[in-house]
Amino acid sequence: MRFLVDECTGPAVANWLRQQGYEVFSVYEQARGMDDDGLVEKANAENRILITNDKDFGEKIYRDNKPHKGVILLRLDDERVVSKIATVQQLLKNHLEQLENNFIVVTESRVRIAKK
Numbered sequence: 001m002r003f004l005v006d007e008c009t010g011p012a013v014a015n016w017l018r019q020q021g022y023e024v025f026s027v028y029e030q031a032r033g034m035d036d037d038g039l040v041e042k043a044n045a046e047n048r049i050l051i052t053n054d055k056d057f058g059e060k061i062y063r064d065n066k067p068h069k070g071v072i073l074l075r076l077d078d079e080r081v082v083s084k085i086a087t088v089q090q091l092l093k094n095h096l097e098q099l100e101n102n103f104i105v106v107t108e109s110r111v112r113i114a115k116k
Helices: 011-019 036-045 056-062 081-098
Strands: 002-005 023-026 049-052 071-074 102-106 111-115
Touching (some): 011 081, 036 056
16 A cells, blocks of 8 residues: 655654555655645555645545545644554554545544545
8 A cells, every 4th residue: 555645744654654564655755845736646646545634635636526546634633743643553453445545534533434
């Protein structure tokens, strides 16, 4: 499984995913300042699941009908790195087979999966 980690989600999440054996493109490390349309297009073209904290991606996917390979939107009250990593870890543990081609909104206590 391949991921594109948005700049706002941060390099620590990208590094943690790499340590778990996933292939990761980190916007923070490799393409700072890339616009949202470019991120969605890159993730789709490279068969990557986008991980972000940016609510604007819901609009890109649903209003603008952008194709994607999967989007994980982290809507966390606690934006610290440890919380982001713990949330992603639980998501991978419990919903790994549902990540591709879905739009997933994750909070500390809930996972909502919307089919493409």
